[in-house]
Every structure is written in C-alpha cells, then in structure tokens.
Amino acid sequence: MYDDINDELNPWVEMLQSSAVEDRLVAVKTLQHMGDEEAIVPLIQALEDEDTSVKKIAITAIWELTNPIAVKPLMACLRSPDAEVREEALSALKELVAPADLLILLDAIEEDNFYMQLNVLILLRKIHDAQALPYVLPFFESEREELREAAITTLRYLNQVETCPPALALINDSSAVVRREATLTLGYLKDEEVIELLCEALTDDPDWQVRRNAAQSIALHKDTSAISWLKKALSDEHWQVRKFTARTLQEIADDSVIPALVKCLTDEYSDIRRDAAIALGNIGNPEVLSVLQQTLDDPDADVRIFSQRAIDKIRQQQTTVNQ
Amino acid sequence: MALTTQRVDVPVIVDESKCLEKCQACIEVCPLDVLVKNPETGKAYMKYDECWFCLPCEKECPTNAITVQIPFLLR
Numbered sequence: 001m002y003d004d005i006n007d008e009l010n011p012w013v014e015m016l017q018s019s020a021v022e023d024r025l026v027a028v029k030t031l032q033h034m035g036d037e038e039a040i041v042p043l044i045q046a047l048e049d050e051d052t053s054v055k056k057i058a059i060t061a062i063w064e065l066t067n068p069i070a071v072k073p074l075m076a077c078l079r080s081p082d083a084e085v086r087e088e089a090l091s092a093l094k095e096l097v098a099p100a101d102l103l104i105l106l107d108a109i110e111e112d113n114f115y116m117q118l119n120v121l122i123l124l125r126k127i128h129d130a131q132a133l134p135y136v137l138p139f140f141e142s143e144r145e146e147l148r149e150a151a152i153t154t155l156r157y158l159n160q161v162e163t164c165p166p167a168l169a170l171i172n173d174s175s176a177v178v179r180r181e182a183t184l185t186l187g188y189l190k191d192e193e194v195i196e197l198l199c200e201a202l203t204d205d206p207d208w209q210v211r212r213n214a215a216q217s218i219a220l221h222k223d224t225s226a227i228s229w230l231k232k233a234l235s236d237e238h239w240q241v242r243k244f245t246a247r248t249l250q251e252i253a254d255d256s257v258i259p260a261l262v263k264c265l266t267d268e269y270s271d272i273r274r275d276a277a278i279a280l281g282n283i284g285n286p287e288v289l290s291v292l293q294q295t296l297d298d299p300d301a302d303v304r305i306f307s308q309r310a311i312d313k314i315r316q317q318q319t320t321v322n323q
Numbered sequence: 324m325a326l327t328t329q330r331v332d333v334p335v336i337v338d339e340s341k342c343l344e345k346c347q348a349c350i351e352v353c354p355l356d357v358l359v360k361n362p363e364t365g366k367a368y369m370k371y372d373e374c375w376f377c378l379p380c381e382k383e384c385p386t387n388a389i390t391v392q393i394p395f396l397l398r
Contacts, residue, residue, distance in 0.1 A: 025385040
C-alpha cells in the first residue's frame with residue numbers, strides 16, 4: 001500500500017488498516033513510539049479513524065513529528081464532537097501553526113461550527129497577524145459568550161491593532177467572563193474613550209476581577225486623568241483591587257492620593273501596605289516620612305524593607321533638591 | 324531485585340480485561356524494565372517490585388489499563 005515505507009514500519013502501517021480496533025490501537029501506539037517521519041501519511045489517515053482513542057494517539061504521534069503538512073488534517077479534528085480529540089488537536093496545532101498557515105485558519109473560522117470557530121480564535125493568538133482582525137470582529141456580537149470571550153482575548157494578541165471601536169462595547173457585556181478579558185484588552189488599545197471606560201469599570205463593575213483587570217490596564221496607559229478614580233478604588237472592598245490599584249499608583253500618582261495611600265499603610269493585607277509604601281516613595285513628598293517611619297515596625301518583612309527604601313528615596317531627593 | 328510473589332501488592336496494577344496482547348507500550352517505556360508480558364495470557368504485569376513511580380506506563384497505555392498506586396508520602 002505504501003511502497004516508499006521501510007520494512008520496519010510496514011507491518012504496523014498494515015495493521016493500522018485492520019478491522020479490529022485493538023490492532024489499530026497497537027499499531028498507532030507503536031508508530032508513535034517509533035517516531036519515524038515516514039509514517040506521517042498513514043498517521044494522517046488514522047485521524048479519520050472511527051475510534052476516538054486511535055484518533056487521539058494519531059494526533060499525539062503527528063504532534064511529535066512536527067511536520068507542517070499535518071496542519072490541515074489536524075484542523076479537521078478541531079470540529080470533532082469528542083472534547084479530548086479537540087483538545088489534543090488544539091495543543092498540537094498550537095505548536096505547529098506558523099504565519100504561513102493564516103489563510104487556512106481564516107478559511108476555517110468562516111465555517112459554521114462552534115468548536116472550529118472557538119479553536120481557530122485561540123490559534124490566531126499564535127500568529128499575531130492584524131490581517132485576522134476583520135474575521136475576529138463579527139464574534140464580538142456572537143450569541144455565545146465563549147466566542148465573545150475568545151474574540152476579545154485574541155484581539156490583544158494581534159500586532160499593530162491600536163484602535164478598535166467595536167471592542168469597547170464588550171466592557172459592558174452581560175457576562176463577567178467577557179468583561180474580564182475586555183478590560184485587559186483595553187489596556188492595549190488607544191481609542192479615546194478607553195481611559196474613561198476603564199475608570200468606570202474600576203469603580204462600578206460588580207465583578208472584582210473586572211475591577212482588578214481595569215486597574216492593571218490603567219497601569220499600561222499611565223494616564224494621569226485616572227488618578228481620581230484610582231483614589232476611590234483604593235478603598236475597594238476586595239483586596240486584589242486595592243493591591244493592583246496601589247501598584248498602578250506607583251506609576252502615575254500625585255500628591256492628591258497621599259491621604260488614601262497613607263490609609264493603605266494600615267491595610268490588613270501586607271501586599272497592599274508594601275505597594276502603598278512604594279507608591280508613596282515614588283511620589284517623593286517629604287511630609288509622608290513620619291508615617292513611613294511608623295511602618296518600619298510592620299510585622300511583615302517585605303513591608304519594612306520597601307518602607308525603608310521609600311524613606312531613603314525621599315531623603316535622597318530632598319538632598320538633591322537642597323544641593 | 325526481589326521477585327514479586329503477589330501481584331496485587333505491586334504498585335503497577337494492570338487491568339487484564341483492558342490490556343491488549345499485541346501491545347508493548349508500557350514495557351517499552353518503563354525505565355526499569357520491570358514490566359513484562361505473561362506468556363500464557365499475553366497480558367502485561369509487574370514482574371519485579373521496583374518502581375520509580377514515573378508514570379509513563381500509565382500515560383502511554385492506549386486503553387488506560389494501567390494504574391500506578393503512588394505511596395501516600397510521595398503524592
């Protein structure tokens with residue numbers, strides 16, 4: 001059947017055609033262990049086997065051979081009704097897809113199959129090509145939240161995309177999972193409304209992970225117009241929001257947030273006390289020296305170390321100014 | 324290396340109803356070569372009670388016939 005296949009492989013390749021599932025399982029497993037590049041064609045044919053175990057092992061074997069000719073046959077497995085087959089094929093393709101496969105992916109994403117669309121959206125993150133943008137945009141309005149989430153996540157992996165007005169609406173999506181990814185993606189977009197939307201999400205969103213992600217994204221923009229919102233978020237009920245807000249203020253704080261940061265020096269979470277001390281050090285106002293001195297007795301060693309550094313930084317700045 | 328007398332006491336348990344006679348996957352991947360085929364039944368079993376609990380035998384078995392019982396303190 002395969003004239004160009006060597007004698008060592010031949011018995012196993014023939015066994016792969018057996019009507020008994022057990023034989024096909026043994027054959028595909030053995031071919032996987034042999035790892036011979038010549039077995040690629042029979043292994044690709046095994047992807048169409050009716051037994052999912054044979055199919056799964058064939059995917060793993062092809063994955064290990066890392067031959068780019070397998071990309072298209074593996075893509076077909078992404079629409080499999082079996083979750084394990086889809087996951088294995090996706091893992092294999094994550095390593096196999098290259099920028100040259102973009103057109104194959106874009107063809108596949110137009111197929112009316114939920115699993116195929118979802119998996120291709122994930123694979124597009126590996127290629128980073130802005131040409132994929134027109135194909136990603138329609139999913140922002142999909143009825144399935146999984147597709148909206150995958151699409152907005154993929155958007156932040158596409159190079160050279162700086163503005164994307166349709167993406168902004170997802171920060172007010174009905175699903176918290178979509179809003180979480182949308183806030184992270186907005187950190188990489190430069191649309192005019194981005195900062196305002198992130199600030200609203202930071203203080204008003206009911207989901208704490210959205211609020212935390214908003215604080216992270218504001219840190220990427222380093223926009224000082226967000227300071228008053230960050231000041232409000234320093235008293236958020238969730239400690240992670242307070243922590244990431246304090247971190248963001250390390251980049252863009254001014255004197256107006258000093259009282260709120262000083263209050264954070266007595267927070268029950270040591271991470272927040274530490275990040276607030278760093279932010280106060282970066283602001284460099286000598287009026288906070290006495291407060292920082294008090295944190296040198298903090299029960300957490302990290303807080304003590306970073307408070308000392310903040311004090312040293314402020315004193316150094318004072319000396320430079322006096323000179 | 325001690326020969327095992329009671330197969331139920333060894334850490335690598337093979338479900339004989341699932342083990343394929345022509346398959347050698349677990350035997351090939353075992354770094355200690357302690358798995359062998361029973362010539363009478365054609366099923367794999369742990370001949371020597373030596374195991375690193377490295378798990379490729381369990382992972383590579385195409386029918387999930389192998390269970391490695393990891394001692395509590397190694398978990």
